[in-house]
Amino acid sequence: xxxxxxxxxxxxxxxxxxxxxxxxxxxxxxxxxxxxxxxxxxxxxxxxxxxxxxxxxxxxxxxxxxxxxxxxxxxxxxxxxxxxxxxxxxxxxxxxxxxxxxxxxxxxxxxxxxxxxxxxxxxxxxxxxxxxxxxxxxxxxxxxxxxxxxxxxxxxxxxxxxxxxxxxxxxxxxxxxxxxxxxxxxxxxxxxxxxxxxxxxxxxxxxxxxxxxxxxxxxxxxxxxxxxxxxxxxxxxxxxxxxxxxxxxxxxxxxxxxxxxxxxxxxxxxxxxxxxxxxxxxxxxxxxxxxxxxxxxxxxxxxxxxxxxxxxxxxxxxxxxxxxxxxxxxxxxxxxxxxxxxxxxxxxxxxxxxxxxxxxxxxxxxxxxxx
Numbered sequence: 001x002x003x004x005x006x007x008x009x010x011x012x013x014x015x016x017x018x019x020x021x022x023x024x025x026x027x028x029x030x031x032x033x034x035x036x037x038x039x040x041x042x043x044x045x046x047x048x049x050x051x052x053x054x055x056x057x058x059x060x061x062x063x064x065x066x067x068x069x070x071x072x073x074x075x076x077x078x079x080x081x082x083x084x085x086x087x088x089x090x091x092x093x094x095x096x097x098x099x100x101x102x103x104x105x106x107x108x109x110x111x112x113x114x115x116x117x118x119x120x121x122x123x124x125x126x127x128x129x130x131x132x133x134x135x136x137x138x139x140x141x142x143x144x145x146x147x148x149x150x151x152x153x154x155x156x157x158x159x160x161x162x163x164x165x166x167x168x169x170x171x172x173x174x175x176x177x178x179x180x181x182x183x184x185x186x187x188x189x190x191x192x193x194x195x196x197x198x199x200x201x202x203x204x205x206x207x208x209x210x211x212x213x214x215x216x217x218x219x220x221x222x223x224x225x226x227x228x229x230x231x232x233x234x235x236x237x238x239x240x241x242x243x244x245x246x247x248x249x250x251x252x253x254x255x256x257x258x259x260x261x262x263x264x265x266x267x268x269x270x271x272x273x274x275x276x277x278x279x280x281x282x283x284x285x286x287x288x289x290x291x292x293x294x295x296x297x298x299x300x301x302x303x304x305x306x307x308x309x310x311x312x313x314x315x316x317x318x319x320x321x322x323x324x325x326x327x328x329x330x331x332x333x334x335x336x337x338x339x340x341x342x343x344x345x346x347x348x349x350x351x352x353x354x355x356x357x358x359x360x361x362x363x364x365x366x367x368x369x370x371x
Contacts, residue, residue: 014296018252026259038258041224045217045227047251049214050147051245051246053235055243063099067084070083071083077186081123081127085124089134102332104128105125112124121340123182124183127355132333137171137317141218143317143329148303149309160313166366166370210235214227265305278302283311287315287316289301290326291319292323292325296328298315321363322357
């Protein structure tokens with residue numbers, strides 16, 4: 001039993017901490033009828049539906065097939081890395097940063113192995129991670145904290161994208177410049193075999209329709225009460241096992257933080273302390289907090305104590321850069337790299353931190369200079 005608990009804590013550290021905080025906060029604010037009002041069900045429903053649909057696309061191998069076709073058309077180290085990095089950058093805008101890294105980093109490891117370019121793996125993985133974390137900032141569905149802040153802030157889709165577009169553009173330029181100077185221009189043939197994967201058209205059409213319904217719900221056109229049963233029934237009828245691939249740990253983490261934030265928001269000493277710290281400092285505080293608790297918990301926590309949605313949105317998105325835990329998505333690529341190159345973990349962490357701090361410094365300056 002003890003070993004199971006230790007394993008659960010190691011695999012679901014954020015959820016475990018969130019659950020402990022939620023339970024402890026109940027002693028400060030005893031359970032009552034207001035508890036149910038803490039939970040933002042709109043966010044949970046959209047998040048669940050998106051994860052279920054993404055599981056459907058992954059099961060068809062859609063993303064791998066697209067990447068395969070693109071990679072067959074490049075014949076140089078720099079072009080190879082460019083495709084891999086911008087697959088993560090552009091893909092994360094629609095399929096989330098987590099799914100982009102889970103899908104494309106293993107592909108990068110395979111491709112660079114086949115091309116005899118394993119030496120490029122550390123910097124490629126780091127730039128792909130940065131790309132996924134920065135590409136995802138443009139859209140409400142790019143990452144969990146965006147989806148939540150979009151729901152609670154009341155921003156329109158245009159306002160949201162308009163707020164994050166300058167950072168996305170600067171990020172794309174920084175990534176292109178980084179690839180230009182970090183990757184030498186040498187020939188690198190990738191001996192990829194012809195892709196024999198067959199994607200059933202009816203299934204592809206189904207998941208495209210379901211994804212479109214999710215987007216309609218994000219745009220406040222389709223009610224979540226309609227979306228949820230449609231997604232559950234459609235996915236279950238086609239392949240019920242896909243519903244088991246939803247990250248229920250992430251959903252439970254959201255619920256725990258909703259409880260913690262709701263309770264602490266009613267506990268006057270804590271509320272007054274957080275409000276005093278945040279006053280006029282939402283951007284730097286949110287960036288700093290992400291470095292120690294990651295950006296999703298930081299967004300959930302701080303959202304209960306500020307109405308400065310613009311700076312909070314920017315802060316928790318830029319705050320995903322920096323330390324390895326600033327964005328939990330970064331751990332995905334780190335684990336995949338470590339499994340392939342266990343001897344290079346130390347150098348990877350040092351290089352990862354330096355690259356991330358550099359990107360964070362430039363984008364933070366942009367945030368300060370923008371009106």
